[in-house]
Amino acid sequence: MPSCQLCGKDVDSLKKAKIEGATLKACNSCADMGETVETSTSKRRKKKKKSRTRSTGRRKSKVLASNYGQMIKKAREKEKLSIKEVAESLNEKESVIKKIESQDLKPEKSLASKLEKKFGIELYVNPEVSDVKTESGDDRSATLGDVAEVSD
Numbered sequence: 001m002p003s004c005q006l007c008g009k010d011v012d013s014l015k016k017a018k019i020e021g022a023t024l025k026a027c028n029s030c031a032d033m034g035e036t037v038e039t040s041t042s043k044r045r046k047k048k049k050k051s052r053t054r055s056t057g058r059r060k061s062k063v064l065a066s067n068y069g070q071m072i073k074k075a076r077e078k079e080k081l082s083i084k085e086v087a088e089s090l091n092e093k094e095s096v097i098k099k100i101e102s103q104d105l106k107p108e109k110s111l112a113s114k115l116e117k118k119f120g121i122e123l124y125v126n127p128e129v130s131d132v133k134t135e136s137g138d139d140r141s142a143t144l145g146d147v148a149e150v151s152d
């Protein structure tokens with residue numbers, strides 16, 4: 001038979017009671033002195049499963065075009081502007097624009113959008129079309145078929 005941890009009385013059933021910060025197993029009368037701790041989970045709200053698929057921010061996150069430097073350079077040359085002129089009009093350092101054109105530096109989103117607006121180009125593209133073939137066609141690699149074919 002369990003006994004009350006407070007008064008030591010043997011009782012049929014003990015209650016969990018919070019008495020002065022400690023959780024004790026106490027008899028009914030002792031438990032009344034303290035705050036009864038809910039042992040049943042009936043009160044606890046069932047966790048609602050959120051079935052709604054979590055939207056991951058923007059639906060289509062565009063990526064910087066793989067040839068962004070070229071795009072900017074071409075657009076700039078079309079406008080017959082020097083790197084310096086572009087830099088000045090965008091309030092950027094000449095070296096920054098230069099680096100971006102040579103793709104040594106990825107423009108920050110804010111700068112990229114400034115360039116987009118200035119030249120009417122799109123530097124951010126959907127990932128699906130981001131890897132369009134660049135002019136340097138030296139991405140030749142052995143296909144799986146070539147490698148896997150083993151003659152006996």
Ligand SMILES: [Zn+2]
Binds near residue numbers: 030031
């Ligand atoms: Zn007791």
